[in-house]
Amino acid sequence: MERADVISLMKFISLVYQNFEVNDPAKIQVWEMLLKDEDYNDVQRMAVDHCKTEKFPPVPADLIPKKHSMTVYDHQQLEREQDLIELQEYHENNKTVPMPDYILKELQSMGGGDDL
Missing domain, CATH: 1.10.287 (Helix Hairpins)
Incomplete structure (x- = not known):
């Protein structure tokens, strides 16, 4: 994901969760680092699903689609x-x-x- 996509995603989350801040450059940088290898559409879909069902804002791990690994x-x-x-x-x-x-x-x- 590009930096602009991460910021857009974080702004979307802040519209749903009033206590979610987007103004911290360090926070944006960390989210960008954690989400850089992810597909924007997949992450956005996970964010929408999260916002529909959860009371608290997501962390990056909540937005990364799980890769199925075999036990x-x-x-x-x-x-x-x-x-x-x-x-x-x-x-x-x-x-x-x-x-x-x-x-x-x-x-x-x-x-x-x-x-x-």
Whole structure:
């Protein structure tokens, strides 16, 4: 975001929240530094949403769209799903002997193998 965009955003916030000051050059500089890599339209949309629902003015963190990061659990779940898909594809594409019961039970515990 450009400095002019940051000032415009801060003026918008000050119109909604009377105690939000825009006159401090140091405050403007800090907001500019924190928001410099953000898209103005995304931040403006977050500001509007914040102003509609919150009693207190936002801080920059409230206006930066959250990037979804995967947890360890998400990674494990994704790996399990991929393993399940690979196992089912292998079973469908290759002539195999019947699957041993202990593997079928494990496969069903992961949410698959119902059609086997």
